[in-house]
């Protein structure tokens with residue numbers, strides 16, 4: 001959990017990361033691990049331990065799993081070169097930035113036959129239009145969870161969450177890009193409508209909102225709701241699905257102002273020490289029965305349609321995992337150099353808390 005009011009070092013270093021990403025050399029430096037290991041760098045609360053162990057059982061390849069809690073934290077580490085990874089897990093807009101900066105290895109899809117399980121609507125998206133560098137892991141959205149035993153009025157949108165009466169009862173994911181998108185959504189602006197001008201409009205809104213928040217936590221936002229530290233939250237949809245599964249008093253809604261759909265992917269860095277092991281891992285997690293296990297432990301929207309067929313009716317009817325009506329949501333795109341300003345805005349605002 002990121003403690004309240006203390007922006008992480010990763011956030012600060014993101015400024016440098018985004019500025020340097022474009023010209024960092026591709027050359028690696030440290031010695032390669034033996035080919036029976038891979039280094040995986042993925043979001044926390046996203047890759048089941050049992051899946052990693054079963055992969056090692058099946059292939060003899062050990063997986064060293066490091067976690068991150070934001071795209072910016074991941075980028076900072078990749079660009080620093082402090083550690084070389086074989087498989088990383090960027091979201092859409094960060095995948096796009098990594099492709100542009102030529103930081104990724106083109107995948108050999110002859111080694112990933114299970115890619116056939118991925119639904120057409122999750123392929124060839126703008127961040128990787130020729131589907132050269134990535135395979136989808138999970139999709140999802142960011143929505144509102146309310147503990148309906150403690151909050152009795154409807155909370156339909158971002159503006160409903162950030163009300164004075166909920167001061168000290170709110171948990172949000174600790175993610176600058178997200179927070180800016182929420183504020184802009186209340187002005188009718190889309191997730192990619194981020195410019196210095198729109199940021200200036202978002203600033204007074206966020207100045208009002210952030211002091212109301214009790215907990216900023218991207219790793220496990222469900223926890224504050226489960227333990228009663230918060231009664232309302234803006235969280236990853238998979239976390240909301242876990243809450244709903246625990247107790248349907250945790251109700252989920254897509255914000256009326258609009259939200260985006262994220263697509264988290266697997267990719268191989270250009271300097272990966274063990275690209276062959278990385279391909280084996282990627283193909284393994286796309287097996288329907290393996291992907292089903294991932295969905296069951298972390299119930300996001302599974303882009304693997306063969307795995308979806310293995311899910312139970314309860315899993316498929318969880319409204320946070322599979323929102324009724326399958327709404328078409330826009331994806332987040334790389335916003336280039338403005339990303340630095342997004343991070344700075346939130347870092348500065350949180351420093352005042």
Ligand code: N2P
Pocket residue numbers: 043044045046091218219236262264
């Ligand atoms: C998993 C977080 C989901 C990441 N713990 C949202 N892109």
